[in-house]
Amino acid sequence: xxxxxxxxxxxxxxxxxxxxxxxxxxxxxxxxxxxxxxxxxxxxxxxxxxxxxxxxxxxxxxxxxxxxxxxxxxxxxxxxxxxxxxxxxxxxxxxxxxxxxxxxxxxxxxxxxxxxxxxxxxxxxxxxxxxxxxxxxxxxxxxxxxxxxxxxxxxxxxxxxxxxxxxxxxxxxxxxxxxxxxxxxxxxxxxxxxxxxxxxxxxxxxxxxxxxxxxxxxxxxxxxxxxxxxxxxxxxxxxxxxxxxxxxxxxxxxxxxxxxxxxxxxxxxxxxxxxxxxxxxxxxxxxxxxxxxxxxxxxxxxxxxxxxxxxxxxxxxxxxxxxxxxxxxxxxxxxxxxxxxxxxxxxxxxxxxxxxxxxxxxxxxxxxxxxxxxxxxxxxxxxxxxxxxxxxxxxxxxxxxxxxxxxxxxxxxxxxxxxxxxxxxxxxxxxxxxxxxxxxxxxxxxxxxxxxxxxxxxxx
Numbered sequence: 001x002x003x004x005x006x007x008x009x010x011x012x013x014x015x016x017x018x019x020x021x022x023x024x025x026x027x028x029x030x031x032x033x034x035x036x037x038x039x040x041x042x043x044x045x046x047x048x049x050x051x052x053x054x055x056x057x058x059x060x061x062x063x064x065x066x067x068x069x070x071x072x073x074x075x076x077x078x079x080x081x082x083x084x085x086x087x088x089x090x091x092x093x094x095x096x097x098x099x100x101x102x103x104x105x106x107x108x109x110x111x112x113x114x115x116x117x118x119x120x121x122x123x124x125x126x127x128x129x130x131x132x133x134x135x136x137x138x139x140x141x142x143x144x145x146x147x148x149x150x151x152x153x154x155x156x157x158x159x160x161x162x163x164x165x166x167x168x169x170x171x172x173x174x175x176x177x178x179x180x181x182x183x184x185x186x187x188x189x190x191x192x193x194x195x196x197x198x199x200x201x202x203x204x205x206x207x208x209x210x211x212x213x214x215x216x217x218x219x220x221x222x223x224x225x226x227x228x229x230x231x232x233x234x235x236x237x238x239x240x241x242x243x244x245x246x247x248x249x250x251x252x253x254x255x256x257x258x259x260x261x262x263x264x265x266x267x268x269x270x271x272x273x274x275x276x277x278x279x280x281x282x283x284x285x286x287x288x289x290x291x292x293x294x295x296x297x298x299x300x301x302x303x304x305x306x307x308x309x310x311x312x313x314x315x316x317x318x319x320x321x322x323x324x325x326x327x328x329x330x331x332x333x334x335x336x337x338x339x340x341x342x343x344x345x346x347x348x349x350x351x352x353x354x355x356x357x358x359x360x361x362x363x364x365x366x367x368x369x370x371x372x373x374x375x376x377x378x379x380x381x382x383x384x385x386x387x388x389x390x391x392x393x394x395x396x397x398x399x400x401x402x403x404x405x406x407x408x409x410x411x412x413x414x415x416x417x418x419x420x421x422x423x424x425x426x427x428x429x430x431x432x433x434x435x436x437x438x439x440x441x442x443x444x445x446x447x448x449x450x451x452x453x454x455x456x457x458x459x460x
Contacts, residue, residue: 054395054431055299056351057306058152059292059334062176063313064127066360066381068410069323070098071389072115080364081409084320084378092400100327103335109400110338111352111393112459116404116413119358119420122383124314127357128177132184134421134450144180146188149439151424152305153187153194154449158433164302165263167197171307172291172298174198178357185307189442196307203272203290210270269301270294283336284329292333296340299350304431313356317369318377330354334391341394351395351430353423359388362410386412390423396430397459418456425455 066083068074073087073096087096090108097104097113119130129139129146137147149157156169175196177183187194199210268274272294283289288310295306310330315322334354341347360381366373367380387406393399404416425435428450435453438446 054349054351055304055306056155056353056395056427056431057292057295057299057308057337059308059310059330059337059352059354060177061313061330061354061356062178062309062311063315064124064356064358064360064383065313065326066315066319066384067115067387067389067406068360068362068381069319070101070327071113071391072387072406072410073098074362074408074410077362077409080379081362083364084323095400095402098327100323101331103331107335107338110342110347111391111399112397112401112403114390114392114403114418114423114456115387115406116416117355117388117390117418117420117423118413119385121385122358123385124178124357124383125180127383127385129184130420131355131357132177134419134424139184144178146180146184146186149188149190149194150182150185151427152185152196152307153190154437154439155305155428155431155433156187156194156196157190157439158437159304162304165265166269166298166301166303168304169194169196169306170295170298170303171196171198171309172294173200173203173287174309175307176309176311190439196305199270199294202287203294204285204287208272208290265301269297269303272297279340282332282340284332286329288329289333289336292337293340296337296350300344300346315360315380316365316382317367317380319364319380320378338393347394349395351397351427352391352393353427354391355388358383358385360384362387392423392426392459397426401458403456403458419452421450421452422454422456425450425453426459429455429460 068081069083069085073085074082075087076082086099088099088102088105089096090105092108095108095113097108119127121127121130123140125144126136126140129148130136132150133146133148134151135148139145139147152169152171156167159168162168171182171185175182175185175198177185182195182198185196186192201208201210272280272290275293275297280290280293283293288308291308291310295308298306310326312322312326334352337352338347341350341352361384362381364379364381367376367378368374369376369380387410404418405414406412407414428435428437435450435455437449439449441447
């Protein structure tokens, strides 16, 4: 039996403890050599030596928003393709976006748009897994189990050595990919300790509280081993920990849990009442807007990767009602996020990404959903993964650019095709993580996080 230090990984979902070591039998030795293991470990150790203070906010449009109605409009295309809205100019000459994004248009110099992103599947689950992990691995609507750690989980693993009072990886208010929680946002075989911390609740609620920051009377330090039981008298807990002497005996995970429950930053980061009304109004007094504001507070307090869940984008019919409800809110919160980060001096260290699991069909349907045309309202769009758009800016990304293009009908990339692994490689680079990173799988084999670690150089 060969025992090799491969870095902390906590307890896997199969219950095997692999916090510090990977154990491989003779069979494993036949296929994996020591140099490969050491190379993987070196890549891991090199992964967080620069820009380690940078963070990312992923605004996740769960259900799949249509590129033709947002960031890649085709005003010259036939009516059934170009859709219901017209493009408007932005403050960057040559870049146009939907008329429902007037606030975006004022700050287009702060972000760039990738118009040639694709993964070529119209399956919600396959698309979600590819966008959040870059991997195919047979995931589909018929086989929905997550097979690979999410990008947020990998970032959290690479940052675990950095002490923080707030979670390295958090989701506001939930981590949900196509209804699965945490689904493809999860750590999967890295272990549940690399799942995102989910705030839950409604940040727009006047009584919004994060349940895991309050505790019932009589809670003991021993019970802090369960992250879900962090409901303590916060002002008394630090003294209890010091007096018990238990703190030093807790593992890294338990220490992080106690820090989270007792730290001043964690207590204030989740308290939106500390924000001026002007800022809260800027983001929008709705769940989506206040979720984005909470994400900003978390990265400012030390979180490395925060997701904001905006669900409900599966518009197979009545597209007008759906988009005219959703897009103004997205316009408000995205523009507010960029402006707020910039005004606070942290836009250069905070990346913002806006995308979903796939896009929608360039050609609109008849709005009948199997019934008479327009019986379900206006036409809609169906599933499409052959072409999609992604907004990205801040955190070292060059703004005011359009990367790639689609053909005249928006069906497929025409120039500079980009796949999810190129997007992830770009994010890793900006976070100071080596895109060539390898992690150790269940069988003890080094596995590349990205099959193609080439970033989108034009953005860097």
